[in-house]
Amino acid sequence: EVQLVESGGGLVQPGGSLRLSCAASGFTFSSYDMHWVRQATGKGLEWVSAIGTAGDTYYPGSVKGRFTISRENAKNSLYLQMNSLRAGDTAVYYCARGDSSGLGAFDIWGQGTMVTVSS
Amino acid sequence: SYVLTQPPSVSVAPGQTARITCGGNNIGSKSVHWYQQKPGQAPVLVVYDDSDRPSGIPERFSGSNSGNTATLTISRVEAGDEADYYCQVWDSSSDHYVFGTGTKVTVL
Numbered sequence: 001e002v003q004l005v006e007s008g009g010g011l012v013q014p015g016g017s018l019r020l021s022c023a024a025s026g027f028t029f030s031s032y033d034m035h036w037v038r039q040a041t042g043k044g045l046e047w048v049s050a051i052g053t054a055g056d057t058y059y060p061g062s063v064k065g066r067f068t069i070s071r072e073n074a075k076n077s078l079y080l081q082m083n084s085l086r087a088g089d090t091a092v093y094y095c096a097r098g099d100s101s102g103l104g105a106f107d108i109w110g111q112g113t114m115v116t117v118s119s
Numbered sequence: 120s121y122v123l124t125q126p127p128s129v130s131v132a133p134g135q136t137a138r139i140t141c142g143g144n145n146i147g148s149k150s151v152h153w154y155q156q157k158p159g160q161a162p163v164l165v166v167y168d169d170s171d172r173p174s175g176i177p178e179r180f181s182g183s184n185s186g187n188t189a190t191l192t193i194s195r196v197e198a199g200d201e202a203d204y205y206c207q208v209w210d211s212s213s214d215h216y217v218f219g220t221g222t223k224v225t226v227l
Contacts, residue, residue, distance in 0.1 A: 035216070037162075045154070045162065045205050047216040058214050061120075094161055103168050104209025104216060105152040109161040 002026035002108050004095045009113030016085050016117070022078040022095030022110055030073040033098030035106060036080045038091035038115075048093070049080060063089075085117045121210040123219035130225045137193040139222045141206030144187060149208045151189040153182060157202045165204075166191060193224070201226045 008020040020036070036048040049069040050058040057069050068081040078095055092114050096106035124142040131137040141151065151169050154162035164173050166182040169189065179194045193200055206219035 037218075044221040045156075045207075045218040047218065050216065060215055099167060101168075103150045103152070105150075105164055105167040105207070106154075106162075107164050107167070107173060109163070111161055 002097075004097065004108055004110035006093065006095050006110045006113040009093065009115045011116045011118065012085055013119050014086060014117055017081070017083045018085065018115060020080040020082070020093055020095075020113060020115070022080075024076045024078065024095075024097075027097070027108075029071075029076040032100065033102075034069075034071060034078045035096045035098060036067075036069060036078075037094045037096050037106065037109075038089075039094070039112075040088075040091040043091075046091075050098070051078070082115070085115075087117050089115065090117045091115060120213065120215065121208070121217050123206055123208065123217055125204075125206060125219040125222045127220070128223045128225065130227055131193075131196045132227045133196055133198060135196055137196050137200070137224055139191045139193075139204050139206075139224065141189040141191070141219045142187055143189075143208065146187055146189050146208065147185045149184075149210075151182065151184045152207045153180075153191045154205045154207065155200075155202045156205065162205065196224075196226055198226050200224060 005023045035050045051069045066084045070079045092112040094112045095110040097108040099105040099107045153166040156162040169184040170182040
């Protein structure tokens with residue numbers, strides 16, 4: 001079964017750091033682009049970062065310079081290092097797989113992990 | 120940055136057809152994807168590349184895209200279709216992925 005399982009969420013103070021992990025199974029992890037998408041409570045979806053199969057990375061302006069996406073293919077794992085966290089980063093963070101055709105769709109999603117930034 | 124606009128809500132009676140629009144500048148030139156999200160659950164891809172369906176998605180879900188508007192159509196609506204729906208594209212000019220504002224579908 002194709003599956004993504006996130007972990008690492010929790011409560012962190014403003015200015016603090018947190019590292020999220022996503023464990024992939026059921027597919028050849030190294031062959032897919034991977035993404036992080038977040039959703040604040042009661043709000044819409046926001047793309048947070050992407051990493052290609054070659055390790056190329058992409059970020060929106062809202063997190064660029066603060067968040068770092070990485071992958072470890074030998075461990076079938078995706079990571080998101082989040083630094084200088086702000087209250088506005090509070091959200092459920094989803095790990096998602098990019099579609100194999102390179103169309104830009106997210107075809108598999110994890111169940112999400114909650115990040116709360118508060119003092 | 121590229122903006123995708125959806126109506127906040129759509130209401131439809133069971134058995135009828137729901138149409139959810141997604142507006143964006145020349146969106147017809149992009150590949151549009153649609154997601155269904157039920158309360159407390161992760162999003163699920165229901166239509167990709169404008170009009171294709173992943174395996175396991177009912178034929179009642181279809182999509183179209185032309186000009187400045189993409190549309191997700193849900194035929195013969197069922198109570199279980201009640202959810203939030205999001206459109207999404209990849210903006211090649213910025214290498215960013217963009218989601219629409221989301222539409223809540225209510226089955227009357």
